[in-house]
Amino acid sequence: KEEKEIKVSTTDPDSGYMVRDGKPEGFFYLDHRTVDHKYNIITDVHVTAGNVHDSVPYVDRLQHQIEKFGFTDTIEAVALDAGYLTTPICKALHDLNIFAVIGHRAFSPVKGLIAKWRFKYDPEKNVYICPQKHELAYSTTDRNGYRMYKSNKEICKACPMLTMCTRSKNHQKVITRHVWEESKEWVRQ
Incomplete structure (x- = not known):
């Protein structure tokens, strides 16, 4: 059975080891921001360890915004980049009947195989x-x-x-x- 090695900082164990293209590699934290599209005001900031994908806290943060501002029937749409095109996010938005514009990546099939x-x-x-x-x-x-x-x-x-x-x-x-x-x-x- 193969085990995944998880690196843990000896000085700050709450941080997470981040490896991303075009970013420095090491122990970091990430801040996840929610922005109002009309006025470009940051309405929420949530911090996670650097090894937590951006899409993971999204649904919880959306629910937090709905409760915090009383947006029970007023969120009409969200716009997200391709990193948020996950099944749990799509399911949550579908259940809430929130129109979603989410970018997508064109995954190419294995060379020579039918897509x-x-x-x-x-x-x-x-x-x-x-x-x-x-x-x-x-x-x-x-x-x-x-x-x-x-x-x-x-x-x-x-x-x-x-x-x-x-x-x-x-x-x-x-x-x-x-x-x-x-x-x-x-x-x-």
Whole structure:
């Protein structure tokens, strides 16, 4: 079993070891700011250890703003950069019916393999349909809330697109879909 090494400062154990492109590496703190879009006033500042991703405290800080300023029905929209396009954030905004504009990164598939977006999800049948019109059936859900959809190995073995679809030795394509993926799709729309 592989264990992740977590660096802890001997002089300031509350800080977190930060490693980010274009930033200095070391033990730091991060401040997370909420800004009013109309007047550009900072309405909240929250400090975390440097190894806490910016998206982690977002939902709690949004709830804090709602309670602090009584924004129960008045928050219409939020604008966030691509680092905030996470399933928990999308789910929270969807549940609160807050219009979200969130940037996204274009993830490129493994070179030579068909991109996930080319597999269409059918919510009525709870299956993915591959570009060759075959179904990937639901298999299981992992502890992190990802549903696994697996192709039929026997069908895939004879498929002309096999080498463009998967590199698995057992000829099976597996696609994951988070249980809250609907909320992410709602944000993208």
